[in-house]
Amino acid sequence: MSERESMPYDIVIVGGGPAGLSAAIRAKQAATEAGIELAVCVLEKGSEIGAHILSGAVVDPRALDELLPNWKDLDSPLTVPVTENHHWILSEKKKYEFPHGLMPPFMNNKGCYTVSLGNLCRWLAGQAEALGVEIFPGFAAAEVLWNDDGSVKGVATGDMGVARDGTRKDSYQPGLELHAKYTFFAEGVRGHLSKQLIRHFELAKDVEPQVYGIGIKELWDIDPAKHVPGRVIHTQGWPLGEANGGGWIYHQANGQVSLGLVTWLNYSNPYLSPFDEMQRWKTHPEIKALLTGGRRVSYGARAINDGGWQSVPKLTFPGGALIGCSAGFVNVPRIKGSHTAMKTGMLAADAAVAAITAQRQGDELQSYIDAYKASWVYEELRGVRNTLPLVEKTGNVVGTLLAGVTMWAEHLGIRMPFTLSHHRDNEQLKRKDHVHRIVYPKPDGVISFDKLSSVFLSNTNHEEDQPVHLTLRDPDIPIQHNLPLYDEPAQRYCPAGVYEIVEVEGQPKFQINAQNCVHCKTCDIKDPTQNINWVVPEGGGGPNYPNM
Template sequence: MSERESMPYDLVIVGGGPAGLSAAIRAKQEAQRLGVELSVCILEKGSEIGAHILSGAVVDPKALDELLPEWRTMDSPLTVPVTENHHWVLTETKKYDFPHALLPPFMQNKGCYTVSLGNLCRWLATQAEAHGVEIFPGFAAAEVLFNDDGSVKGVATGDMGIAKDGTKKDSWTPGLEIHAKYTFFAEGARGHLSKQIINRFDLRKDAQPQIYGIGLKELWDIDPAKHVPGRVIHSQGWPLSDANGGGFLYHQANGQVALGFSVWLNYDNPHLSPFEEFQRWKTHPAIREILQGGRRVSYGARAINDGGWQAVPQLSFPGGALIGCSAGFLNVPRLKGSHTAMKTGMMAAECAVAAIAAQRSGDRLAEYDAAYKKSWVHDELKMVRNVLPAVEKFGTTIGTAMGGIMMWMEYLGYELPFTFKLTPDNTHMRKKDEAPKIVYPKPDGVISFDRLSSVFLSNTNHEEDQPCHLTLKDPSVPVEVNYALYDEPAQRYCPAGVYEIVGVEENAPRLQINAQNCVHCKTCDIKDMTQNINWVVPEGGGGPNYPNM
């Protein structure tokens, strides 16, 4: 008999991000409209709502207008509308402004806001609680539970107080089973339970592989004379040469700028470091000029879904649904995904409440898949489906030009008769001797910094005496394959210094995993060539504690 206690709910949502919170609010709204009682809870692995949320962010309020039409009078954190749009093409020393008039209207950011997505989630949490939603931060969903018929029964939170060696400490407490009529997975990009659900129910059978980027971000307090609230800057080009990606710099509230850099994880040079590319990008004269005299106050990193329309899997399964970035709804050319995540959560909630009102439970919410295919989310993603693959296939210059032409054609109603294919990121990597080595400049401690001082600013913390949540399927692979053939790229693609090859001088190399540094970005789970790394949740409450990222 299980030592775990159980709690029943009508709807359980794993993840307190934009999708999960929007689903919870809409579920309560629908229940009130239909006159049915509905219990809803959200499990959030971070220490609080927003602790693990990281995004640029420029938010399109389209979904928020549908969810809470009066939000502008409800003291929301969306207070800085976008006032300027700039797109820079960078060389090592110069910048060239790309004319926005050449872009379709939906790329103009008109009516959008620059904001901390973490703070938006904190505000949405207060709205959810006001609707009667129960929110449990610090509770990591560690296991999917199944009914005898194979449908999802709910989830179980992880045990607390397990030592590194797997024994129970004096502080041990068993996890809690949360049973539900329907369970929504809103874990964000590469959610570890969502990954299991996708595989178990073969949800990707009609979809292409999901592909990803890694996004790195910092917050800076800058010289007030240089701050222009609502100014939005995106860049492409330098410093990337054998990879794709780009930078952003958003002038937000309180004299701060949010800046960051993304690198698509299809790069094939094992010597490339996304973190170092970000630090080098900040030294460009145009970026340095903005930051000079300022102070860095926060740092973080997160994987980003880049696959788009053709990589969206089947969304429903017996007993639940995938919502938000667990399925992957980022509009890559627009660099926006919060509005699409929120809308998918709302659609799933409407379908689940209707099913519960009809005395259903545990079945597949096929209505949700149908609703998605009729929604503006589907249409928006389909319109830009070939842009990223074009850049990937034909390079930055030709691919960007092709992508722009294809966006205009789709916008004007000429639907293209083809969709480019995607290939998994882990399949892209040259051997260490086949790729040029990259010599990165040393950080100056003023504009550029090292990884460990950066991780310090993420407020990352884990209970050290617990099993490592970065698990290896085969412990021999990191040295015998990854290090021998590729110089172990995990040492460089991890933005937090988690993976190190030590013992080289003694001719006894081994992989050291500094799990306490992990910022939960999931890059290792994605990019590892042999898919030998499996990221699982640590104890609830562990990881970064982002204040307003």
């Protein structure tokens, strides 16, 4: 007999991001329209809604217009419309402005807003609670629960108060089981439970592998004379000579600038460090001039789905569905996924409410798949499906030109007769003796910084005496395999200083500083042998982003 208590719901949603909250709101709306009562809850592993949310972000309000048509009257945080669009191609010392008129029309950000996505989620949570949605922050869904017929029954939250050695501390509390007619997984990129479900139900067997980038972000208070509310800048080129990706600079509310660099995780040189590339990017004369006289106030990192249309897995399974970035709905050239995440959450909610109204329970929500394929999300992603592979295969300059041609063609109704493939990011590294070592400049503490002072600004905290949530399938692989072949790349691809090679009695040892983890998931993605398995720590652990 389990000592865990259980609670029944109609719909349980794992993850309090844009997709999960939009699904919760839409489920309540649809239930009212159908004339039924519906019990909906949202589990969020962060200490509060928004604590683990990190994005650029420029938000397209298309889904929000559908979800809450009167959102402008509800004191939403979308208050800074995009006023300018710039695309810079950088060399080490110069920038070249790409004519924005040559961009496909959907790239111009007309009608979009610069905003903290964390604050948007906090506001959405308020709208959900006003409709009767129960939201439980600080509760990490750690286990999928199953019915006897193999369908998903719900989830269980992790036990609290377990010591690192597995014993129970005085503060021990068993997890809670949440049973549902339908469970939505909205964990974001590379979700712990979503990954298990994709494997268990073979949801990705007929699609291309998902590929990823890592976004390193900082928030700065800058000189008011340099701040232009609504100015949006994207950069391409330097310093990513050995990788693909690009930067962003968004002038947001309150005199702040959101800026960061995305590095695609298909890079081959194991000495590359996405964190250090971002710090170097800030030293470009144009960017340094913007930041001089300002103050860095926040830091964080998060992986990003880059696979697009051809990597979206099957969305449903008996008893549940994947929504938002758990399934990978990011539009890569637009650098946007919040609007598509919200819309897919809404589509899944409509399908679940219809099934519950028809007194079905635990079946597959085929109507969600059908609605997705008939939606603007599907069309938007299909039109840009070849952008990333073209850049990857032919390089930044040629690839960008070819991608532009295909996007213009799709915009004009000329359907490209091909869909390019992807290759798994963890399989792309070359051996250390086949590449050159990258030497990064030392941080100056004014414009560029080190990892530990950066992690401090993320407000990351984990209870130190708890099981390490960065688990190794084989503890010998880091030293016996990764170190001799790749000089253990985890030391460099992690943006938080979690992984180190230290010397103990004259021998190298792989050390995991789990308390530094900002939950970006890069290690789970890029480890060459997929030896690192990221699992949820105690609820409430991790970063506490105020407005990222």
